[in-house]
Amino acid sequence: MQEKLKQIRVDALAEIDRVADLQSLQSVRIKYLGKKGPITEVLRGMGSLSPEGRPLIGKLVNEIREEIEQVLRQKEEFLQEKEMEQRLKEETIDVTLPGKPSIQGNRHPLTRIIEEIENIFSGMGFEVAEGPEVESDYYNFEALNLPKDHPARDMQDTFYITDDILMRTHTSPVQVRTMLEKKGEVPVKIICPGKVYRRDDDDATHSHQFTQIEGLVVDENISMGDLKGVLLSFAKRMFGEHSKIRLRPSFFPFTEPSAEVDVSCMICHGEGCRVCKETGWIEILGAGMVHPKVLENAGYDPNKYTGFAFGMGVERIAMLKYGIDDIRQFYTNDLRLLNQFKRM
Structure with a gap:
């Protein structure tokens, strides 16, 4: 029995030495230490040994098994080290090769216009204010001099x-x-960009969701002249130094007096063309002096303070500035349109 065990040891060690890969090594492990291996077979036959021989054979079996396991490890x-070296050699990365260029996105044209408008008014001392798109009837209508009837x-x-x-119909x-939060403090000088919602038919110039930017200034001695000066500065920054504006009488419940504001056509510079319908002017926004009732509802004394407000559609400004003739193109994610703004 001892000679058999010693031969098993010699054969196992020799076979382990010849193994060249991990899969073959696992096969050798199973062959000699598995349930059907020769060492297990010896252990099963120990019952036939004499009481004096069992401890000797048992000790020898354990020594040989431990030695084989150690050599296997x-x-x-x-x-494993050899395999890793081979992989590192085969999978070497040439760091001097040029990298694969990553595809970069670009800002949406509406985002560009919003940022440009914000920058223009920030340069004139305006702050950016935001509010909820799901609004109460009071803030959307009643506080703005639009009672339920x-x-x-x-x-x-x-x-x-x-x-x-309701879904707010404007950013007013x-x-x-903002005026209620300031609790009568002046000056108030803000612009309010954001999405608004109306039940309009979707066509080339209308959408049920669009973007507005409104502005508000409240202080002592604010006049219509201040409003015109701010809007003229905006028009020159947005459409070019040659731009002019004109104010036409209009009606809005939350301003009095109210005006529609036109800018000289940026295509023909006021000479008349197809874009401006031969008038030389293009309507861009509505404006006016804040109605005394609105000031009162917001906690300001209309006998002491005055203010002006204005509102414009971002999509309309973008259509004029970029020559886009269909508002729906802003929302279809058409890469033929969006890719034109990559280098801007």
Whole structure:
């Protein structure tokens, strides 16, 4: 029995030494130390040995098994290191090769216009204010001099969620919220960019969702001349130094007096063309002096303070500036349009 065990040891060690890969090494492990291996077979036959021979054979079996296991571990570590070296050699990365260029996105044209407008007004001392898109009827209408029975509500066909909750139809509620937060402090000088929602038909010039930027200034001795000066500065920065503006009388419930504001056509410079319908002017926004009732609702004394407000559609400004003739193109993710803004 001792001679058999010694031969098993010699054969196992010799076979381990010849192994060249991890898979073959696992096969040798199973062959000699598995349930059907020769060492297990010896252990099963120990019952036939004499009581005096069992301890001697048992000790020899354990020594040989431990030696084989140790040699297997050493061989496994050696083969693993060898395999890693081979992989490192085969998978070497040439760091001097040029990298693959990454595809860069670009800002959406509406985002560009919003940022440009914000920069223009920030340069004139305006702050950017924001508010909720899901708004209460009070802030969207009543605080802006539009009580529930006011006929001017028909000018803005509204998405109602409940009788008192709606999707805001303009960003004017942000003006009221800001004045209430300031609690009568002046000056108030803000612009309010954001999405608004109206039940308009989707066509080349209308969308049920669009973007507005409104502005508000409240202080002592604010006049219509201040409003015109701010809007003229804006037009020159946005459309070019040659730009002119004109104010035409209009009506908005939250301003009095109110005006539609036109800018000289940036295509023909006021000479008349197809874009401006031969008038030389293009309407860009609405404006006016803040109605005394709105000031009062927001906690300001209309006998002491005055203010002006204005509002413009971002999509309209973008269409004029970039020569886009269909508002729907801003929302279709057409790469043929968007890729034109990569280098801007």
